[in-house]
Amino acid sequence: MIVITTTSAEAFDEETRSRFVQLSMNESIEQTRIILSQQRHQHSLSGVLEKAESEEIKRLHHHAQRMLKPLAVVNPFVEHLTYPSERLIHRREQRKYLSLINSIALLHQYQREIKTAKRGEIEIEYVEVELSDIALANELAEEILGKAMDELAPPVRGMFEAIREACKRRAEELKIKACDVQLTRREIRETTAWSDWQVRMYCQKLVEMEYLWAIQAVNGKPSVYQLASDAESEVQSLRGLTGVDELKTRLKDAAKEKAASR
Known part of the structure; x- marks a missing residue:
C-alpha cells in the first residue's frame, strides 16, 4: 500500500511514521536549485533524449515485474538474525527489515532454485534467502x-539543521556561543526560504522536543528562538543488525554444536 500525504500534523507523529517506509521531500534551497536546473535541462536535446530513454527503462521494468512469480520466500538464516530491541517501535520496524530481505530474494528468483514443500494437502513453491540478500538488506x-x-x-530535522547552521555562522561573527544566538521567525524564514507556516509549525515541534528554547516576546518585540545546546545532535543509527561475517561465524558455531551433540 502507498500513502501520499502533505506536510501535516500527522507527519510529526512517531507512531504514525513507524507504519510506513517514509520517503520525504528535500526542502533545502540547494535541492530547489538542482530541481530548477533539471527542469531547464529537460527542454534541451539531451534532456528530450534522456526522457525517451527513461520511458524505455520504465517499460522494461514493468515487463520484468510481470515476469515475477508469486513464490513464497524462506529465510534459512532467520534464527541467527538480530534487530535492535531498545524501543517499542522496533517491534514494527523488524517486520520491515525482514520484508526487505524477502523482497530482495524474490527479485532474484530466476537466479535461484525453486524448491517445493508439502504438508498434508498443502504444497508451496519457494526460493531461499542467500547471504548476499542479507548483505544488501x-x-x-x-x-x-x-x-x-x-x-x-x-522536514523538522531539516529545519533544525538549517537553524543550527545559521546560529553557527552568527556565533562566529559575534564571537559568542552558538547556543547564545537568538533568531526571530523572520530571520529563520530568510535563512531557510521556507513559508511562515512551516517555520511556525516546525519551531513549535522543536521547542516541544527541547531542541530549541522559545523566548517569549516582551514590550511588543517578536519572539526569538535559540539552540537548547551547543552539542551536535546526531540521528541515532540503526545498530544491532547481524552482519554477514558475523552470521557466517554463528552458522559455523551452530554446525559445530550440532556435530558435537551427535
Missing part, C-alpha cells in the same frame, strides 16, 4: 529504515 536498511530511529520527522 543491511546496507539499504541503514538508509531506509534508519530514518525511523530519528525522533524528529524529516
